[in-house]
Amino acid sequence: xxxxxxxxxxxxxxxxxxxxxxAARPSVASISPDLEPFVDALAxxxxxxxxxxxxxxxxxxxxxxxxxxxxxxxxxxxxxxAAALELVQASALMHDDVLDRSDIRRGAPSAHxxxxxxxxxxxxxxxxxxxxxxxxxxxxxxxxVWADAMLADSGVPNDALLRALPVWDxxxxxxxxxxxxxxxxxxxxxxxxxxSLRVARFKAAKYTVERPLHLGAAIAGGDxxxxxxxxxxxxxxxxxxxxxxxxxxxxxDPQFTGKPxxxxxxxxxxxxxxxxxxxxATEAQRATLHDRVGDPALDLxxxxxxxxxxxxxxxxxxxxxxxxxxxxxxLAALEHTAMTDDARTELAALATLATRRIR
Amino acid sequence: xxxxxxxxxxxxxxxxxxxxxxAARPSVASISPDLEPFVDALAxxxxxxxxxxxxxxxxxxxxxxxxxxxxxxxxxxxxxxAAALELVQASALMHDDVLDRSDIRRGAPSAHxxxxxxxxxxxxxxxxxxxxxxxxxxxxxxxxVWADAMLADSGVPNDALLRALPVWDxxxxxxxxxxxxxxxxxxxxxxxxxxSLRVARFKAAKYTVERPLHLGAAIAGGDxxxxxxxxxxxxxxxxxxxxxxxxxxxxxDPQFTGKPxxxxxxxxxxxxxxxxxxxxATEAQRATLHDRVGDPALDLxxxxxxxxxxxxxxxxxxxxxxxxxxxxxxLAALEHTAMTDDARTELAALATLATRRIR
Numbered sequence: 071x072x073x074x075x076x077x078x079x080x081x082x083x084x085x086x087x088x089x090x091x092x093a094a095r096p097s098v099a100s101i102s103p104d105l106e107p108f109v110d111a112l113a114x115x116x117x118x119x120x121x122x123x124x125x126x127x128x129x130x131x132x133x134x135x136x137x138x139x140x141x142x143x144x145x146x147x148x149x150x151x152a153a154a155l156e157l158v159q160a161s162a163l164m165h166d167d168v169l170d171r172s173d174i175r176r177g178a179p180s181a182h183x184x185x186x187x188x189x190x191x192x193x194x195x196x197x198x199x200x201x202x203x204x205x206x207x208x209x210x211x212x213x214x215v216w217a218d219a220m221l222a223d224s225g226v227p228n229d230a231l232l233r234a235l236p237v238w239d240x241x242x243x244x245x246x247x248x249x250x251x252x253x254x255x256x257x258x259x260x261x262x263x264x265x266s267l268r269v270a271r272f273k274a275a276k277y278t279v280e281r282p283l284h285l286g287a288a289i290a291g292g293d294x295x296x297x298x299x300x301x302x303x304x305x306x307x308x309x310x311x312x313x314x315x316x317x318x319x320x321x322x323d324p325q326f327t328g329k330p331x332x333x334x335x336x337x338x339x340x341x342x343x344x345x346x347x348x349x350x351a352t353e354a355q356r357a358t359l360h361d362r363v364g365d366p367a368l369d370l371x372x373x374x375x376x377x378x379x380x381x382x383x384x385x386x387x388x389x390x391x392x393x394x395x396x397x398x399x400x401l402a403a404l405e406h407t408a409m410t411d412d413a414r415t416e417l418a419a420l421a422t423l424a425t426r427r428i429r
Numbered sequence: 430x431x432x433x434x435x436x437x438x439x440x441x442x443x444x445x446x447x448x449x450x451x452a453a454r455p456s457v458a459s460i461s462p463d464l465e466p467f468v469d470a471l472a473x474x475x476x477x478x479x480x481x482x483x484x485x486x487x488x489x490x491x492x493x494x495x496x497x498x499x500x501x502x503x504x505x506x507x508x509x510x511a512a513a514l515e516l517v518q519a520s521a522l523m524h525d526d527v528l529d530r531s532d533i534r535r536g537a538p539s540a541h542x543x544x545x546x547x548x549x550x551x552x553x554x555x556x557x558x559x560x561x562x563x564x565x566x567x568x569x570x571x572x573x574v575w576a577d578a579m580l581a582d583s584g585v586p587n588d589a590l591l592r593a594l595p596v597w598d599x600x601x602x603x604x605x606x607x608x609x610x611x612x613x614x615x616x617x618x619x620x621x622x623x624x625s626l627r628v629a630r631f632k633a634a635k636y637t638v639e640r641p642l643h644l645g646a647a648i649a650g651g652d653x654x655x656x657x658x659x660x661x662x663x664x665x666x667x668x669x670x671x672x673x674x675x676x677x678x679x680x681x682d683p684q685f686t687g688k689p690x691x692x693x694x695x696x697x698x699x700x701x702x703x704x705x706x707x708x709x710a711t712e713a714q715r716a717t718l719h720d721r722v723g724d725p726a727l728d729l730x731x732x733x734x735x736x737x738x739x740x741x742x743x744x745x746x747x748x749x750x751x752x753x754x755x756x757x758x759x760l761a762a763l764e765h766t767a768m769t770d771d772a773r774t775e776l777a778a779l780a781t782l783a784t785r786r787i788r
Contacts (some may be wrong), residue, residue, distance in 0.1 A: 168562075204528040218577065232590075251463055251464065257551075257553040272460060
């Protein structure tokens with residue numbers, strides 16, 4: 071169930087991003103007209119919708135400590151600080167797509183693919199793919215810096231900003247380390263539910279839920295008890311969110327995911343789902359998983375064969391139970407943490423939004 | 430001429446980096462033992478020496494406004510803030526090496542190459558080169574975030590930090606945009622002295638000299654007049670620095686550059702030097718430049734042939750004159766700007782260090 075206020079907040083985040091990017095654009099475009107397509111690609115990427123989950127967790131982490139939305143200007147400043155998380159996420163996604171060589175994102179060419187196509191269309195010299203990767207790496211870097219600038223410019227008071235910075239830095243260190251562990255796990259061939267769960271914790275649970283909540287609470291000046299309560303809600307919820315994402319990466323409908331069917335299988339992602347399947351597979355099933363997970367040539371029949379194996383090993387059911395259990399743990403923590411009623415209601419709704427079966 | 434105080438400052442910067450990285454390491458390594466080689470690669474990269482030019486410009490930008498070094502604790506805090514620039518630079522270099530597919534940095538395997546070799550040594554599955562690129566992209570991201578954290582933790586007063594952040598953000602936006610323009614210029618085939626000079630201005634002059642000076646001056650609370658004077662010194666000096674780097678990239682001795690002879694030619698960098706040569710080449714020379722600049726198979730004979738052409742077109746002499754003219758302009762600006770005597774002396778020495786012919 072999505073509340074009306076969740077829609078309102080998403081619109082406010084979109085507006086904040088739109089305004090900030092359009093205010094920042096001229097200072098870059100004035101350096102050279104060659105930079106216009108560069109910043110426009112970033113704007114298109116960031117403004118292309120999305121659930122804006124991370125800003126929502128940040129905003130309600132703030133409101134967990136602050137009973138009323140307060141004066142509009144103050145509240146808008148918090149929304150802008152929260153929206154800056156989307157620029158961090160844009161950076162992570164653009165770099166991730168280069169890492170994975172993913173050509174499709176949200177049903178359209180990914181950032182590096184767009185630049186490769188632009189290189190070809192311009193008839194430039196050299197390797198078009200290498201150009202695409204270079205441009206997307208640099209655009210991801212720019213997004214990461216713009217995120218800092220948007221946070222600093224958000225208008226939250228200086229003392230709030232200074233409290234927010236250590237959380238902001240820790241969050242970004244954790245996601246980058248989590249991403250590296252993910253890459254290592256993939257190279258190692260996976261097969262460990264424990265290690266895959268650790269990747270999910272750092273790459274997703276802390277980054278997507280816990281740290282955004284802490285960021286908002288830090289801006290509000292929330293105390294240690296609130297931070298602990300938000301962790302008790304955010305960590306299991308974040309794991310459930312990542313597990314749902316893993317399920318969608320294998321079984322999801324491309325219409326909803328914006329990615330080709332079974333894309334995680336083709337990319338060879340070593341998710342908890344796949345690790346569980348490997349741990350519980352027969353010898354024949356394990357051989358098939360070993361051969362086909364990570365095969366770039368995997369077609370729809372191949373995807374279906376792997377889906378069937380993953381279901382037969384009990385992995386799909388086990389992961390659904392993990393999602394349910396963690397979502398329940400998150401909701402229980404919410405009940406046991408002292409916070410404003412508004413925040414409790416909205417965070418409960420966000421738990422559903424982040425983990426529900428179909429979207 | 431390097432002053433003794435330049436050596437002392439470099440040692441203080443090295444020490445600050447060493448202490449900060451070793452204090453930050455456990456929080457990452459505790460996530461997973463798999464992260465130890467990841468952070469160790471960053472530590473090795475950052476602590477591997479270098480001239481520490483950017484921190485020196487930052488420190489003397491501060492001291493231009495602050496007559497005495499003051500209490501040791503306060504001065505150490507400024508050194509730590511200045512040293513954080515080396516983490517930004519580490520990020521830029523690691524990403525740049527992926528962009529250029531440069532396998533050698535400072536006479537040793539570059540970051541992505543190290544991870545590719547580690548992948549092969551571990552006998553992991555999948556594409557070792559893709560793993561190397563992924564790890565180096567993520568390590569560059571981590572370096573960029575650690576730079577923020579080191580600046581925030583430096584111990585400079587909060588008001589100084591808040592003044593520094595907009596400069597810090599602008600600097601990083603400029604270098605990323607300059608890098609992108611460089612990539613575009615290379616794809617386009619180059620040949621424009623004007624466009625290559627613009628790349629040098631944003632990628633190097635502002636990033637390496639002007640903004641570090643401004644960062645220090647902002648920490649000190651320096652006024653607009655000082656910032657303008659530092660720009661008048663820093664921009665021509667920074668261009669001269671980049672032009673010297675371009676000359677070394679073509680004519681430099683690998684013993685000094687840590688890169689193979691003529692590496693910029695093999696990579697096809699569209700420097701002012703190459704652009705000038707293209708503008709002034711005979712038809713036959715231009716055809717050779719077109720065919721061989723950017724040829725990954727370029728051997729020593731090929732490098733020598735291109736060097737001869739670049740010399741014959743007058744490009745080498747013209748660029749030496751540009752370097753001399755800009756270095757002189759920088760020194761003249763120094764004389765006309767009100768600042769402390771200590772800073773004027775050290776900035777004059779840094780101008781020589783950054784642009785001298787042999788190093």
